[in-house]
Amino acid sequence: MLFRHATSSEIPAMQVVRHSVKENILSNPLLVTDADVDDYINRRGKGWVCMIENKVVGFSIADLQEDNIWALFVLPEFEGKGIGTRLHCLMMDWYFSQQKTSVWLSTEAQSRAEAFYRKVGWKEDGLYGKNEIKFVMTAGDWYGKRPSFAGV
Numbered sequence: 207m208l209f210r211h212a213t214s215s216e217i218p219a220m221q222v223v224r225h226s227v228k229e230n231i232l233s234n235p236l237l238v239t240d241a242d243v244d245d246y247i248n249r250r251g252k253g254w255v256c257m258i259e260n261k262v263v264g265f266s267i268a269d270l271q272e273d274n275i276w277a278l279f280v281l282p283e284f285e286g287k288g289i290g291t292r293l294h295c296l297m298m299d300w301y302f303s304q305q306k307t308s309v310w311l312s313t314e315a316q317s318r319a320e321a322f323y324r325k326v327g328w329k330e331d332g333l334y335g336k337n338e339i340k341f342v343m344t345a346g347d348w349y350g351k352r353p354s355f356a357g358v
Contacts, residue, residue: 209292212253212265217243219262220255223279229317243267246276254296256280256289266293268301268309275301275311278319294326295353302345312338327351
């Protein structure tokens, strides 16, 4: 597995990952364009990918403008291998290195993502949109719960 910053050339592969998930499915996949993803990884924040055999199998994106985690997705056949946890760790370390004090995200209620975010220390902060839970994380909470990985 190789983890690194996402590039614009990988956006089509990232979109494949995003559209393959079984939960947190986009109601209209056309609402998130390649130009949107490019904006988030190159201007608004930063993105990371996990590569296996030259294939994007997961990605994450942090948005500095809205202090938001915009994306964290893994191909279903690669779930449960620690890819999401490592992508989350890289993204959060970078985010808080930008002198940010807190970040938020939303995810589908009663999903595996909800359980994941609770497990890694996110705190529920009400509802967001339709059937989503809003979570927040402070830098102090992150560094108190951060998993340790060799090389991350």
